[in-house]
Amino acid sequence: LAGGGCREARRATDRPAPQRHSNEEQTMRRRYGLAAIALIAALGGCGANALRLEMAGSVSSSATAVVDQSNAAIARARAARVAANAALIASDASCSPGSDTVYIYVPNAQFDSRTPPPPLCARPAPAGGFSPRPGYDVAAVSVAPLPEDAIKPTLALIGAIADYQGALAKIVAEPNADVQKELEAIAAKASSAKTLAEGVTGAKLPTLPDLKSKQATSAIALLQFVADLVKEARKTADVRRLVVQRGPQVMAIVPQLREQLALWHGIVQGTDLATQTNSLLRVYEQEKQLPGSTFDQRRSFVERINAALADEAGLPAKQAALNTVLDEFVAVHAALVDALNGKYTPEMRRRIAKLNEQRLLSALKLAAEAFASWGVL
Amino acid sequence: MSTILETSISAEQLHAALRDKTRDLAFGDERMSLFEPLRLEIANAIHGFAARPADGAASPRYDAARIASDQAAALVEAAVPQQHRAALVAGVRNAAAALAAATKAAGPFAGFAGALRLSTAASPVRIVAPRDIALGAAAQDAPPEPEGANYYQKLTNLFPAEGLALYGTGVALYSGANALVVLVSLAVLGVLRWVAYGAGGGDQGARVLAVAAAGVSFLLWATATDPKWLAAFLTVSDTASEQIRHGAAFAGAAAVLLIPLVVRVPTKD
Numbered sequence: 001l002a003g004g005g006c007r008e009a010r011r012a013t014d015r016p017a018p019q020r021h022s023n024e025e026q027t028m029r030r031r032y033g034l035a036a037i038a039l040i041a042a043l044g045g046c047g048a049n050a051l052r053l054e055m056a057g058s059v060s061s062s063a064t065a066v067v068d069q070s071n072a073a074i075a076r077a078r079a080a081r082v083a084a085n086a087a088l089i090a091s092d093a094s095c096s097p098g099s100d101t102v103y104i105y106v107p108n109a110q111f112d113s114r115t116p117p118p119p120l121c122a123r124p125a126p127a128g129g130f131s132p133r134p135g136y137d138v139a140a141v142s143v144a145p146l147p148e149d150a151i152k153p154t155l156a157l158i159g160a161i162a163d164y165q166g167a168l169a170k171i172v173a174e175p176n177a178d179v180q181k182e183l184e185a186i187a188a189k190a191s192s193a194k195t196l197a198e199g200v201t202g203a204k205l206p207t208l209p210d211l212k213s214k215q216a217t218s219a220i221a222l223l224q225f226v227a228d229l230v231k232e233a234r235k236t237a238d239v240r241r242l243v244v245q246r247g248p249q250v251m252a253i254v255p256q257l258r259e260q261l262a263l264w265h266g267i268v269q270g271t272d273l274a275t276q277t278n279s280l281l282r283v284y285e286q287e288k289q290l291p292g293s294t295f296d297q298r299r300s301f302v303e304r305i306n307a308a309l310a311d312e313a314g315l316p317a318k319q320a321a322l323n324t325v326l327d328e329f330v331a332v333h334a335a336l337v338d339a340l341n342g343k344y345t346p347e348m349r350r351r352i353a354k355l356n357e358q359r360l361l362s363a364l365k366l367a368a369e370a371f372a373s374w375g376v377l
Numbered sequence: 378m379s380t381i382l383e384t385s386i387s388a389e390q391l392h393a394a395l396r397d398k399t400r401d402l403a404f405g406d407e408r409m410s411l412f413e414p415l416r417l418e419i420a421n422a423i424h425g426f427a428a429r430p431a432d433g434a435a436s437p438r439y440d441a442a443r444i445a446s447d448q449a450a451a452l453v454e455a456a457v458p459q460q461h462r463a464a465l466v467a468g469v470r471n472a473a474a475a476l477a478a479a480t481k482a483a484g485p486f487a488g489f490a491g492a493l494r495l496s497t498a499a500s501p502v503r504i505v506a507p508r509d510i511a512l513g514a515a516a517q518d519a520p521p522e523p524e525g526a527n528y529y530q531k532l533t534n535l536f537p538a539e540g541l542a543l544y545g546t547g548v549a550l551y552s553g554a555n556a557l558v559v560l561v562s563l564a565v566l567g568v569l570r571w572v573a574y575g576a577g578g579g580d581q582g583a584r585v586l587a588v589a590a591a592g593v594s595f596l597l598w599a600t601a602t603d604p605k606w607l608a609a610f611l612t613v614s615d616t617a618s619e620q621i622r623h624g625a626a627f628a629g630a631a632a633v634l635l636i637p638l639v640v641r642v643p644t645k646d
Contacts, residue, residue, distance in 0.1 A: 111411060139414075150429075263427050267427065
């Protein structure tokens with residue numbers, strides 16, 4: 001793996017920094033300085049880690065999109081069912097609310113289009129059963145909301161992807177150490193301790209080196225650079241661990257989620273949207289005949305019908321958008337797995353090379369400044 | 378073999394064909410008197426089918442619903458105004474019934490499989506992945522269903538009543554005990570018990586033992602009732618026959634006491 005070299009470089013830089021002892025060791029220090037610059041430069045060369053973390057970030061955003069849009073799709077399917085049930089019951093005076101089931105007249109083999117049609121809903125007959133209509137049977141149709149038990153597995157699938165996303169995002173968003181801030185905090189504590197000690201003992205204690213001095217600034221800049229790279233390598237290792245452990249399971253979920261969404265959002269919601277539209281159409285046919293019906297009433301009703309038709313017509317596009325989001329999630333995840341395994345596309349290679357070049361230059365610059373200001377070089 | 382999704386897609390195509398007819402002005406009053414009630418019935422069947430426990434696997438039992446939906450969709454699509462509707466109505470109603478049947482029936486042994494389950498392991502997981510990931514340990518910690526706890530219930534579970542019922546019928550039909558009746562009853566008993574003790578990936582060893590125990594109990598009981606069936610395999614004198622009968626009755630009584638010690642039947646305590 002490309003990351004292997006990076007880790008070795010990191011270990012090498014963990015060696016204690018050379019200290020100034022005497023003029024005789026000047027040559028030795030110089031050698032140490034040059035070696036340290038080379039190692040820092042090598043560490044800076046791990047542009048692949050930056051790219052991997054960036055890709056982990058894309059996987060995380062893509063998973064967020066999957067979770068959000070899947071939840072929205074289920075919410076739409078739920079809402080469509082509620083609206084369809086209300087519209088169906090309200091669309092004919094023969095139907096009554098208050099029950100999870102309505103009984104409707106459904107044609108049977110004796111259906112004859114010349115006989116006048118029955119009302120939509122069948123009413124229970126006093127003698128039990130329903131008043132019979134020639135050419136029709138009575139069928140029970142559920143007007144209950146979407147059954148939560150049946151949706152639960154789909155929500156669990158979405159939850160699993162959300163968990164994965166959360167774990168990835170947590171790794172990626174972990175803040176890097178701010179060396180300057182840490183040192184300032186330490187300096188502030190040391191300074192107040194010094195003041196306290198001076199007050200108690202009356203002695204004048206030596207002052208801490210100034211963090212704003214040229215030496216300190218250049219050292220902090222170099223430390224920050226190294227700390228960032230080390231943190232980046234750790235985050236990459238964490239991402240790798242998560243992707244290896246959980247990635248295959250999560251990817252196995254995606255086809256299941258796709259199926260569940262096709263079922264609930266595409267197919268079941270489609271029938272509910274059609275019920276809404278057709279209920280409006282039924283009412284329109286009845287009401288346009290009424291003597292008091294005006295143009296304005298009819299126009300606003302037709303607009304409602306058109307809106308319902310547009311909702312229906314828009315469903316395939318929404319379903320396609322869901323599939324696109326899932327496809328993208330699968331694609332960016334596969335790309336992340338490839339990148340973690342050191343398989344890069346030519347474009348990725350170019351980006352890594354560019355990142356490495358930039359980092360190499362910063363590493364050399366920072367190291368040279370620091371060592372020069374300490375007098376090592 | 379059709380999957381739930383494939384079957385749902387076929388049903389959806391039938392639904393779409395019906396919906397299109399409800400919007401086609403050429404069909405006049407039939408839009409609301411014929412096609413819309415049929416569409417509502419199919420929509421209702423789709424809702425029921427979608428809400429069935431999802432096992433995701435393809436199953437031959439969805440085939441009927443899928444084929445009926447496809448056939449009905451073709452009939453609806455081909456419908457023209459002013460036509461006799463008997464075939465169309467029959468086709469669509471048949472598809473609705475097939476979908477409803479696919480929703481209910483989970484296979485010929487669905488209600489039976491695992492009815493006498495030996496293992497206390499939970500029912501088969503329908504969707505595997507989210508249990509592992511989303512629900513995690515919580516799902517694993519679900520308390521086991523309370524099952525037959527006391528000794529008499531164990532005996533009842535292991536006592537092969539169905540084999541005896543078959544045997545009794547066979548004896549009545551063939552006016553006497555014979556080897557064929559005993560062996561056929563034994564075979565049927567074995568199959569029934571095998572299915573009933575199974576399902577849910579329980580302990581296979583316990584399953585074999587339990588089926589064997591039921592078989593042995595049955596043979597002992599049949600012999601204790603009338604050992605004549607043994608004549609098919611060995612020559613038995615009347616005296617010996619009586620001894621065998623007593624021996625079998627004793628062994629049967631002993632088996633009833635011993636079998637629950639050998640076969641592990643789940644208990645709550």
